[in-house]
Amino acid sequence: AIERKKxxxxxxxxxxxxRDGYLARVRFWHGLEHIMKEAQKRKRAASAFTMRAVRMSWNQWEEQLDLRREARLQLMLVHAQTGQHHDKVKRMLDKHPPSYREVLLLTPDxxxxxxxxxxxxxxxxxxxDLYLSYGGRMGNNAGTK
Incomplete structure (x- = not known):
């Protein structure tokens, strides 16, 4: 019994x-990931200060484009609800090609x-009147055009 217990x-x-070795490795990689994220933040902040572009991966560029597209859609919805920023929306619609105007005008929220x-x-x-002049259409609650 003593041998079995030993x-x-x-x-x-x-x-x-x-287990301790595994936990130490996990803590190491989490710490390294945190350091890398902090380095990226500092690099972005420095590039904003020095006006030098940070190299981004393709996914990051796509994410930035999606954020800009979403911001434009939000501006359209704010303008529609409040009537503010009329000149900004008109300039935005004039600047973009008709295919993108259609996305802005016909995308439901x-x-x-x-x-x-x-x-x-x-x-x-x-x-x-502005939306109608650029080809906007009414949407319904089903999300169709």
Missing amino acids: SMQARLDQFMER ALGMTPLSWAAKRGQAAAA
């Missing part, structure tokens, strides 16, 4: 050593409403 204790000690439907609902006649 062998069990030895196995338990080996297991604990392996989470409620299935396009900028034109928001402008009509909120009584923003100037915004509604």
